[in-house]
Amino acid sequence: MNTSRPASTRDRLLDTAERLFAEHGFAATSLRTLTEAAGANVAAVNYHFGSKEGLLRSVVERAMASVNGERLRLLEELGASGRKPTVEELVRAFVATGASIVERSGERGPAVARFLGRVMFEPDPAVRRLFGTEVAPVEGQYLDALQAALPELPPDEVAFRYRAMVGLLGLHQSNALDDLHPGRPKTVAGHTRTETDRLIALLTAGLQAPPAAG
Amino acid sequence: MNTSRPASTRDRLLDTAERLFAEHGFAATSLRTLTEAAGANVAAVNYHFGSKEGLLRSVVERAMASVNGERLRLLEELGASGRKPTVEELVRAFVATGASIVERSGERGPAVARFLGRVMFEPDPAVRRLFGTEVAPVEGQYLDALQAALPELPPDEVAFRYRAMVGLLGLHQSNALDDLHPGRPKTVAGHTRTETDRLIALLTAGLQAPPAAG
DNA sequence: GTCTATACGAAGATAGAC
DNA sequence: GTCTATCTTCGTATAGAC
Numbered sequence: 001m002n003t004s005r006p007a008s009t010r011d012r013l014l015d016t017a018e019r020l021f022a023e024h025g026f027a028a029t030s031l032r033t034l035t036e037a038a039g040a041n042v043a044a045v046n047y048h049f050g051s052k053e054g055l056l057r058s059v060v061e062r063a064m065a066s067v068n069g070e071r072l073r074l075l076e077e078l079g080a081s082g083r084k085p086t087v088e089e090l091v092r093a094f095v096a097t098g099a100s101i102v103e104r105s106g107e108r109g110p111a112v113a114r115f116l117g118r119v120m121f122e123p124d125p126a127v128r129r130l131f132g133t134e135v136a137p138v139e140g141q142y143l144d145a146l147q148a149a150l151p152e153l154p155p156d157e158v159a160f161r162y163r164a165m166v167g168l169l170g171l172h173q174s175n176a177l178d179d180l181h182p183g184r185p186k187t188v189a190g191h192t193r194t195e196t197d198r199l200i201a202l203l204t205a206g207l208q209a210p211p212a213a214g
Numbered sequence: 215m216n217t218s219r220p221a222s223t224r225d226r227l228l229d230t231a232e233r234l235f236a237e238h239g240f241a242a243t244s245l246r247t248l249t250e251a252a253g254a255n256v257a258a259v260n261y262h263f264g265s266k267e268g269l270l271r272s273v274v275e276r277a278m279a280s281v282n283g284e285r286l287r288l289l290e291e292l293g294a295s296g297r298k299p300t301v302e303e304l305v306r307a308f309v310a311t312g313a314s315i316v317e318r319s320g321e322r323g324p325a326v327a328r329f330l331g332r333v334m335f336e337p338d339p340a341v342r343r344l345f346g347t348e349v350a351p352v353e354g355q356y357l358d359a360l361q362a363a364l365p366e367l368p369p370d371e372v373a374f375r376y377r378a379m380v381g382l383l384g385l386h387q388s389n390a391l392d393d394l395h396p397g398r399p400k401t402v403a404g405h406t407r408t409e410t411d412r413l414i415a416l417l418t419a420g421l422q423a424p425p426a427a428g
Numbered sequence: 429g430t431c432t433a434t435a436c437g438a439a440g441a442t443a444g445a446c
Numbered sequence: 447g448t449c450t451a452t453c454t455t456c457g458t459a460t461a462g463a464c
Contacts, residue, residue: 008430009430009431010430024337024338025337025338026337027241027242027337028241028337028338030455030456030457031456031457031458032455032456032457040431040432041431041432041433042432042433042434042457042458043431043432043433043434043458043459043460044430044431044432045457045458046457046458046459047429047430047431047432048430048431051457051458052457052458118337120390120394121335121385121390122337123238123239123240123241123242123332123336123337124239124242125393128390128393128394129393131393131394132393132394135394157412160409160412160416161412161416163391163394164382164385164391164413164416166391166394167381167382167385167390167391167394168378168381168382168385171335171378171381171385176334176335176342176381177377177378177380177381179339179342179343179346180334180342180345180346180349180377180380180381194426195374197426197427198371198374198375198426199378200426201423201424201425201426201427202374202375202378202420202421202423203420204423205419205420205422205423205424206416206417206419206420206423207416208419209415209416209418209419209420210415210419211415212408212411212412212414212415213411213415223447223448244439244440244441245440245441246439246440246441254448255447255448255449255450256441256442256449256450257441257442257443257447257448257449257450258447258448259441260441260442260443261447261448262447265441265442266441
């Protein structure tokens with residue numbers, strides 16, 4: 001019934017892993033469940049990716065590739081006009097990219113967003129570092145642009161706020177905050193357009209706050 | 215060597231669980247490791263707490279009890295003066311409490327903070343809800359106070375920003391963001407005073423942002 | 429090269445004897 | 447209250463079919 005099911009075992013493993021890791025997290029997803037859902041054998045993971053963590057690495061890399069590309073493209077676009085990008089433009093470019101992957105990757109979209117959001121908060125620090133390695137290429141450029149837009153702020157503070165932005169976006173994407181209110185109805189797939197706008201509004205103001213009275 | 219080691223198996227289990235859950239997370243901490251470190255038998259957990267999750271519940275309850283008490287106390291103190299608390303005062307009361315438990319609980323302090331920060335982002339939604347249930351009592355009062363301080367904002371938006379505050383504080387306490395920068399030296403125990411101030415500055419400005427252009 | 433069937437050793441939680 | 451025995455499930459390794 002799923003006509004778009006990828007032909008190769010390798011691709012099915014990547015898709016299934018992305019989906020299940022997004023749903024249940026890394027540790028809680030067993031290779032047996034995963035391979036069964038992908039219609040493959042347990043050993044296929046080891047063959048194609050070396051290990052469970054190797055599979056995770058591949059999923060992260062694939063997912064981040066498009067996000068990184070899009071972020072750098074937007075950053076270039078902002079700089080192309082000649083004038084310095086504002087804080088709001090930078091925040092919007094960064095956050096909207098996270099939100100837009102939901103549409104960009106077709107039906108895989110929501111899983112990609114949720115998966116990436118989750119990876120940054122996995123209990124295992126090695127898994128989190130996996131994410132850190134993948135954002136690194138974009139990070140430098142965004143930090144520079146933010147620093148230029150906030151010249152009165154010391155670099156330490158800019159870095160702190162950048163990290164807060166990344167973290168809050170991750171929480172937003174993983175829907176982790178929804179469970180914090182017991183009564184709150186949980187969002188199923190993504191987030192409404194207005195929730196993303198709310199996040200951008202909060203971050204734009206937060207990044208422009210006067211420096212902390214150390 | 216450890217002269218302050220609690221006498222009862224139950225208390226030793228609570229302390230050890232808090233410490234190990236803080237260090238490695240819930241799923242990654244095996245009952246065998248835990249009970250061995252606590253000088254108890256594997257089955258002791260089942261006897262005292264019913265299950266591994268029952269143990270977690272007890273640890274969460276104990277840890278949240280002091281935080282909740284302190285937060286309500288501060289909120290009352292702010293309201294006692296007669297005038298309406300400002301956004302900054304509310305943010306400071308909420309965030310500083312999270313940071314202050316580090317000192318308040320003696321040598322257990324850093325573990326408590328890290329543990330609580332971690333619980334909110336565990337992959338298992340049931341675990342996250344455990345935390346949600348425990349913050350609930352304070353939540354209503356803080357939401358009311360925030361809404362009073364931000365009368366021009368719709369309740370939805372106030373709730374969104376409150377959740378962002380809780381989430382960002384959790385990230386701060388769990389040090390999850392440190393691994394996102396590969397080169398960054400990891401903080402060992404807690405956070406510097408200035409990092410907490412930075413968080414307060416960012417949140418205070420973020421919460422006072424103009425409403426999102428929905 | 430791709431993939432499957434199956435086996436292995438370690439670690440998990442729990443039930444029931446004591 | 448404690449300990450042990452047991453049963454399950456995990457990730458990985460090996461051998462070979464196509």
